[in-house]
Structures are given as C-alpha cells and as structure tokens.
Amino acid sequence: MRETKSNGNSSKESPCEILDRYMTVQGGMRRTPERYTILEVVMQMKGHHSADEILAMMPSSFHVSRATMYSTLSLLVKCNLLFEHYMNGATLYECAYNRPVHHHYICTGCNKIWDVQDDSIEQAASKVRTPRFKKLRCSTYIYGICNICQAKLARLKKKMEREKLANMTREEKRFARIGEELSEAAEWFK
Ligand SMILES: [Zn+2]
Ligand SMILES: [Zn+2]
Structure with a gap:
C-alpha cells in the first residue's frame, strides 16, 4: 500500500486538539474565540488565499482585526495546520490538515495556481546533498504559462x-x- 505523505499531523487529532496541544506546550497563550473561529474558517477553505481574503471569509457578525488575523495565521503555520507560501509577490495560506505535501504550477499570465502531486520532484530532492543541513520537506513552485x-x-x-x-x-x-x-x-x- 502506498503511504500518503502528510504534513506530520496525526489524522486522529482534530485541528482544535492540535491547536490546544500547541498552546499548552507553549504556555501563556489565551484560548480566544477569535483563534478558534479563524481556525474553523481556514480548515474549510479550498485553494490558496491571502490574509485579507481570509478576513473577508470571516462571519459578518464576527470582528477580527488585521493584527489578530496575522498572529493567528502565523500560529496555525507553526502548528502545521496551514501551509504558508510566497507566490505571485504575496503570502498565501492553504489548509495543511491531512493534506499531502504537494507542489505548485503558477501561471505568470493569469496568476492561477494549481496543486501538483509528483513523486519525481521529491525523488529528485531526496538526491540533493545538503551537508550539515537536515532536509524536512520539499515544496516546489514551477512558474510558467497555462x-x-x-x-x-x-x-x-x-x-x-x-x-x-x-x-x-x-x-x-x-x-x-x-x-x-x-x-x-x-x-x-x-
Ligand atoms: Zn494563465
Ligand atoms: Zn497548494
């Protein structure tokens, strides 16, 4: 059976449990409703989005400041619940929960982004020698024209x-x- 490479999260633990565990280990972090609402929104989103786009996805009854959005997104990246990408000159976020490691095609004409799973990229990366540097994962962006x-x-x-x-x-x-x-x-x- 082919093993699916995930981002390191056990699928048995829910996103909430992962966030709780991380905050407990770090200590002194407040379990604010904002953090859990942002978590809920980003776990449901498809594709790659900027912090401003995620702000616009928040329930209208719920006010979240830009500062809270940025700090929560960075927290969720640290918990491996979000992938953070720098694409098309912007930082974009993508749900990483139970998602396999993947690569991206980016069209420089229309800025569209495609997720790609290609074992040959990981195989090539595994052959790259990195003295005094421990490789953890590999994510590739292939720019081109769709x-x-x-x-x-x-x-x-x-x-x-x-x-x-x-x-x-x-x-x-x-x-x-x-x-x-x-x-x-x-x-x-x-
Ligand atoms: Zn295009
Ligand atoms: Zn992606």
Missing part, C-alpha cells in the same frame, strides 16, 4: 503582426511582454 494564456498569447501574436503596438491596450502590452520573456526563456532551456 494553456489558456498560451492560446491568448498566440492570438495576440497574430494581432501584433496585423496592428501597430501603439493600438494595443495596456493589458495586451503586458501580455506581449510575457510572450517575449517566454520565448527568451525557451531559448535558455534549449
């Missing part, structure tokens, strides 16, 4: 051939630059 953006770029290329650059919108110019970077990168990887 197929929708590739099709958009191809259409734009045709449009560019027909029209002058001056007639393009700002968004189109941004995409054209990505297209140029992509062909430069392709040269690089040859």
Whole structure:
C-alpha cells in the first residue's frame, strides 16, 4: 500500500486538539474565540488565499482585526495546520490538515495556481546533498504559462503582426511582454 505523505499531523487529532496541544506546550497563550473561529474558517477553505481574503471569509457578525488575523495565521503555520507560501509577490495560506505535501504550477499570465502531486520532484530532492543541513520537506513552485494564456498569447501574436503596438491596450502590452520573456526563456532551456 502506498503511504500518503502528510504534513506530520496525526489524522486522529482534530485541528482544535492540535491547536490546544500547541498552546499548552507553549504556555501563556489565551484560548480566544477569535483563534478558534479563524481556525474553523481556514480548515474549510479550498485553494490558496491571502490574509485579507481570509478576513473577508470571516462571519459578518464576527470582528477580527488585521493584527489578530496575522498572529493567528502565523500560529496555525507553526502548528502545521496551514501551509504558508510566497507566490505571485504575496503570502498565501492553504489548509495543511491531512493534506499531502504537494507542489505548485503558477501561471505568470493569469496568476492561477494549481496543486501538483509528483513523486519525481521529491525523488529528485531526496538526491540533493545538503551537508550539515537536515532536509524536512520539499515544496516546489514551477512558474510558467497555462494553456489558456498560451492560446491568448498566440492570438495576440497574430494581432501584433496585423496592428501597430501603439493600438494595443495596456493589458495586451503586458501580455506581449510575457510572450517575449517566454520565448527568451525557451531559448535558455534549449
Ligand atoms: Zn494563465
Ligand atoms: Zn497548494
């Protein structure tokens, strides 16, 4: 049977129990209702979200300050209940409870993020020698262009051939630059 690699949490313990245990070990941490409500919200969320997006997910009857949100998210990262990523120039959070370690494809055109499970990445990482450094886990971000953006770029290329650059919108110019970077990168990887 194939063993599923998890983030180190025992599935027998609930997220609440994990948080309780962590706070007991740390000592002196208050069990505030805010922390448990944030925990409930992030355990149900799908995908990758910023602290501001999580703030907007909170029940409208419940006021949570930005400072409380940031400190609670960082607490939940320490408990291994959340993954913290730095993607697309922002810090994004993802539920880590009972989730296997995974990797990400990030489209630089539309900023969409895909979760990827690929054992070959972990196998490659396991072969990397790290003297005087103990490896714990490996998380990879592969930046590129998704197929929708590739099709958009191809259409734009045709449009560019027909029209002058001056007639393009700002968004189109941004995409054209990505297209140029992509062909430069392709040269690089040859
Ligand atoms: Zn895209
Ligand atoms: Zn993910």
